[in-house]
Amino acid sequence: MHKTIIISLLSALFLQIPDAGAQSKKDRFLISMYGPPAAKYLNEEQFKVIKDGNIDIIINVGPGVEQDKAGNTKTLDMAQKFGLKVYIYDARVNQSDDQIKAMVNDFKSHPALAGYYVLDEPDTAKLASAIEMQKKVKALDPAKDAYINHLPDWAIDPKENYEHSFLPRYIEGVGKDKLNYLAYDNYPYKRGHRLEKTYFNNLEIIRRVGLKYNVKTSSCLQSFGMGFKGVVELRRPNADEMRMNVYSNLAYGVKNPVWYTYYTQDNLTPNFTMYKCVIDSAGVKTDMYEPFKKLNGEMKQLGKTLINLDAVEVYHTGDSLWLGTTRPPDQFMAKVSDPKAQTILSRFKDKSSGKQYLMVVNRNFNRSQPLTIRLDSSVKKVKEVSKQTGKTVKAPYDAKANTISQTFMPGEGKLFVIN
Known part of the structure; x- marks a missing residue:
């Protein structure tokens, strides 16, 4: 069955479950997730597991989640105990102006509220009404986010150009100053060992549009698999695949990664199967x-730096390139010694200081790669941003040869400060 149909089925089953978005009063790098534990597991033990998992924001949409006033309030109260924030979902967001106002008034003063989940994946025909709905919610509570998550380009009516018409129509319709994120989803891991062919192309489009309008970008990370009538449509990713999903998103400048989904719902329909996610349907951690x-x-550690950086150039290396990717030009600041090595090379620039950064990602999610990166002769000093502390530390840089040499785990990325 075509992926569009599968995703549509999933959205319908989950009351239009999406994949992204979050906000804080400060401009911070925030990590979100869809699908908190079902109502029967809404307890302190489960919320401690969420907090320990380094999550910032819960999007309160998913199987078994209570989405009325009482259910959302209970989630908000529990989140507050653990220093978490919540995007609430309430069906009144789709109703009359009075109902929308009542919904906002019920939640706007809660200290754990990050924002309101408005809609998932509006298509071309529904975009205008989605924009109006988002504007209404934002006008009632300007301090909070009103969140819409978008489809990837392949799911939009081909008569409307995704990059030059659909996304600009959305951003300009809502107003870029009223958007916390430009959010979308495009899950990479399909049946067998396949990778979604539009994966990097969509990351590149979202990167370009985000930079054009100066809007932070948000993208979903795949933490689920699903099948229909016994056939795997999206495979359950392993740790290496999760790593590549994470670091490729970071390399394209994503500022709000959103995991879809956290909690597992068994036996959604007789023909539809969701494979175990981060937490299984009994509330137990999975692998x-x-x-x-x-x-x-x-x-979270790299995000302390990344939140202030723009991904101004992104290139790929290797024997063959994916849709929407290009090789680095001759004058680019970094060259991979092995032309067959599968990498992503991103040049970042600090918005305030202009300082240059380089992110190197092992695009191969099946094996480690020893990589030697030759830098421009003008480079005098290189440091690495630590994944453990967020501080700069000594990098494996040979100043005489102008090279960085390190082994990268499958899908791993590293961020370097270039002086």
């Missing part, structure tokens, strides 16, 4: 939890 926790911890 995904430890890499989920570790990767989130790394993102």
